[in-house]
Amino acid sequence: MSLRSVPLFLRPLAVAAVIVTVVSLLSSLLSRQIPPSPQLSARSFLVWLHGLGDSGPANEPIRTFFSSPEFNRTEWSFPSAPLAPVTCNNGAVMHSWFDIYEIPVTAVSPNDENSVLEAVKTVHAIIDKEVAAGTPTKNIFICGFSQGGALTLATVLLYPKTLGGGAVFSGWVPFNSSIIASISPGAKKTPMLWFHGMVDEVVLFDAGKAAPSFLEQAGIQCEFKPQAYPSLGHSITKEELQYLEPWIRTQLKSQ
Structure with missing residues (x-):
């Protein structure tokens, strides 16, 4: 018609x-x-915890090692520890997450567990704020060096839900085995990665080596990688960060 x-x-x-x-x-x-446009990768969040006497902003160049597309929507947090007197440094005031009684740190060094737990609350508040902004807990990663590494371990183990992962560089276990009873079933599912130089003179290798057995006792799996860094002292190498980057990508893809 x-x-x-x-x-x-x-x-x-x-x-x-x-x-x-x-x-x-x-x-x-x-x-x-026209093919459908690819979906954006989910937002992720990475907290980096610095070592004794350091600061958050001084560690920000670390993010340059994370250039893969999966990190295009990653938010970073580089908090600074509060200023506090530190026993192992004769009471000198510096950025410190919690008190340390002696240097070098050994597998049997005493720990100020109360100040560790206070520091954990600070990092948990950072995590909770990000969760409230819409980031899934399994897309949140906590990483830290030395004292920040010890705090990373404490933060992950005492968070009530499963996080994306925790990476410890030259850290130690900052509390005794009694804390195991406080670890939630969700926290036990958080993947852990541990780096430690075998000639570390600040946090002795034995202090780091005690971590896998502690975590195994708690029912937590940990990838422990000291054998790859036999000549490494108390520092972070680019090789460690280059290993961390795909490790985090793997955790993001496995969800």
């Missing part, structure tokens, strides 16, 4: 019907020819 054969008062309706048909056909063709 041609448009001329349609009564005059019905012609607007006929034109509209034609337009709808054409638009529908075009939409169908375009949907077949």
